[in-house]
Amino acid sequence: MTQEHQSRRRRRLTATVTDLEVAVQRAFLVGVQLPGMNGEDAERSLDELTLLTDTAGSEPVDQELVRRQSIDAATFIGSGKADELADLSKALDIDVVVFDNALSPAQQRNLMKVFGCDVVDREALILDIFAQHAHSKEGALQVELALLRYHLPRLRGKGKTLSQQAGGIGTRGPGETRLETDRRRILSRISKLEAELADTEQHRETQRKRRRRSRIPQVAIVGYTNAGKSTLLNTLTDAGALVEDRLFATLDPTVRKLALADGSTVLLADTVGFVRRLPHHLVEAFKSTLAEAAQSDLLLHVVDGTDPDPEGQIAAVRQVLDDIGAAEVPELLVVNKTDAMSGARTTRMVNVYPDAVHISALQGRGLDELLERVAVLTSPQTVTLSLEVPYHRGDIVAAAHRLGEVTGEKHDENGTILDVRVPTALTSRFTDFAR
Numbered sequence: 001m002t003q004e005h006q007s008r009r010r011r012r013l014t015a016t017v018t019d020l021e022v023a024v025q026r027a028f029l030v031g032v033q034l035p036g037m038n039g040e041d042a043e044r045s046l047d048e049l050t051l052l053t054d055t056a057g058s059e060p061v062d063q064e065l066v067r068r069q070s071i072d073a074a075t076f077i078g079s080g081k082a083d084e085l086a087d088l089s090k091a092l093d094i095d096v097v098v099f100d101n102a103l104s105p106a107q108q109r110n111l112m113k114v115f116g117c118d119v120v121d122r123e124a125l126i127l128d129i130f131a132q133h134a135h136s137k138e139g140a141l142q143v144e145l146a147l148l149r150y151h152l153p154r155l156r157g158k159g160k161t162l163s164q165q166a167g168g169i170g171t172r173g174p175g176e177t178r179l180e181t182d183r184r185r186i187l188s189r190i191s192k193l194e195a196e197l198a199d200t201e202q203h204r205e206t207q208r209k210r211r212r213r214s215r216i217p218q219v220a221i222v223g224y225t226n227a228g229k230s231t232l233l234n235t236l237t238d239a240g241a242l243v244e245d246r247l248f249a250t251l252d253p254t255v256r257k258l259a260l261a262d263g264s265t266v267l268l269a270d271t272v273g274f275v276r277r278l279p280h281h282l283v284e285a286f287k288s289t290l291a292e293a294a295q296s297d298l299l300l301h302v303v304d305g306t307d308p309d310p311e312g313q314i315a316a317v318r319q320v321l322d323d324i325g326a327a328e329v330p331e332l333l334v335v336n337k338t339d340a341m342s343g344a345r346t347t348r349m350v351n352v353y354p355d356a357v358h359i360s361a362l363q364g365r366g367l368d369e370l371l372e373r374v375a376v377l378t379s380p381q382t383v384t385l386s387l388e389v390p391y392h393r394g395d396i397v398a399a400a401h402r403l404g405e406v407t408g409e410k411h412d413e414n415g416t417i418l419d420v421r422v423p424t425a426l427t428s429r430f431t432d433f434a435r
Contacts, residue, residue, distance in 0.1 A: 025058040029098050031101070032101050052129065056125055086115045095118065096119070098125055108154065216257075220299055221270050228361045231336075232336065233256065236371075237257070255269045261371050274316055293324065299330065332374070379423045384420070388416075390415040400420045403422055
C-alpha cells in the first residue's frame with residue numbers, strides 16, 4: 001500500500017462497518033444537461049451533489065457537466081464521452097464515479113466496465129447517507145427497505161460486490177449480506193420489513209388518534225435539508241436535536257410541546273429534510289414518518305434565505321409534500337438565516353415572499369412574530385369571511401394574509417375579493433369590508 005493511499009485512510013462508523021478502518025473514496029462527479037434544462041440549474045444540482053458526496057464520507061475530487069441532446073440507452077452519456085471521462089478518472093486515481101442522474105441497472109453495469117471502478121447514481125448516494133444517519137429502529141427499517149428495493153433489479157452481474165462490506169458509497173445498509181445469491185430471500189425480507197413497518201404505522205396512528213383526542217394542534221416543521229429546521233426546533237423547545245452544517249444531519253423525527261404567547265399549546269414535530277429529486281424508494285419507505293406532516297394542522301416551511309435558489313428549494317419541498325398527500329395542509333413560509341443575509345437579499349426575500357415570517361433561528365430573531373402567527377393559524381375558533389377590499393386599502397389585504405388563511409383571491413374593477421379564514425377574535429378588523 002502506497003504512503004499516499006495510507007494517508008487517505010480514516011476511521012468511520014457506518015450501519016454495517018463498525019470500528020473498521022476504510023479508505024476515503026475519491027469521487028468524480030458527473031452531471032448531464034439535456035435540452036430544456038437551465039444551465040444554472042444543472043450547475044447548482046451538481047454543486048449539491050458535491051455536498052451530498054461529502055456528507056456520504058467521500059472526497060469529491062473533480063466534476064464534469066456533460067451536455068447532450070438525448071440520453072444514451074447504453075451508457076447515458078455516450079460511449080465516446082464515457083471513455084474520455086474514464087481516462088480522466090484513472091489519471092485522478094478515482095474510486096467511485098457519482099452521476100447526478102438516475103441510471104438504469106444496465107447503464108450502471110456498462111459504465112462500471114468502462115470506468116473500471118464503482119459507479120453510482122444520485123439515488124444510491126442519498127440512500128447511502130440515510131443508511132448512515134438513521135438511528136431509530138423505524139428509521140433503520142425504512143432505509144433497509146428502500147435499499148433492498150433499489151438493489152433488487154441490480155443484482156445481475158454484481159458478483160461479490162454487495163457482500164463486500166467495504167464501507168464505500170452504495171455498499172452500506174443494514175442487512176446487506178450476499179444479496180446477489182438469493183432473490184427470493186430479498187423478496188422475503190422486503191415482505192417482512194413491510195409488515196414490521198405496517199405494525200409501526202399502526203402504533204403511530206394510535207399515537208395520532210390520542211393526540212387528536214387531546215385537541216392539541218399539531219405543527220410540522222418541513223423544508224429543504226440544512227435549512228435550519230432542527231435549530232428552530234431546539235430554539236423554540238430546547239429539544240436537543242442534533243444540529244450540524246451538513247445535509248441530512250438528522251432523519252429521525254422529534255416531537256415536542258410548544259407553549260404559545262396566547263397561552264395555548266401545540267405539538268411541534270421536526271421532519272426529515274428534502275432535496276431535489278428525492279428518491280422514490282425513499283419517499284415510499286418514509287411515508288409513515290412523513291405522514292406526520294400530512295396529518296398536521298399547520299406546516300412551518302423553513303427556507304434557507306441565504307441559498308442562491310430559494311425558489312427551487314421551495315418547489316422541491318412542495319413536490320414531496322404533494323407526493324405524500326400534504327399539499328392541502330395550511331403552510332406558513334419561514335425564511336431562516338436572516339442573520340447571514342445581505343441587505344439586498346433581505347429586501348428581495350421580503351418582496352418575493354411578503355406573507356412569510358423572516359427569522360434567525362440561530363440568534364432568536366423574529367420568533368415572537370412566528371409564535372403569534374402559529375397561534376393565529378392553529379386557533380380552533382375561526383370564521384370564514386368573504387371580503388371586498390378597495391385597491392387603496394392594501395393594508396387590509398396584507399393583514400388578511402398575515403393574520404389568517406386566504407383560501408381565494410381575485411380582482412375586479414372595485415378592488416380585491418378575498419375568501420379568508422381568520423380567528424373569531426379578529427373579525428372586527430375586517431367587518432367593514434365584508435360582502
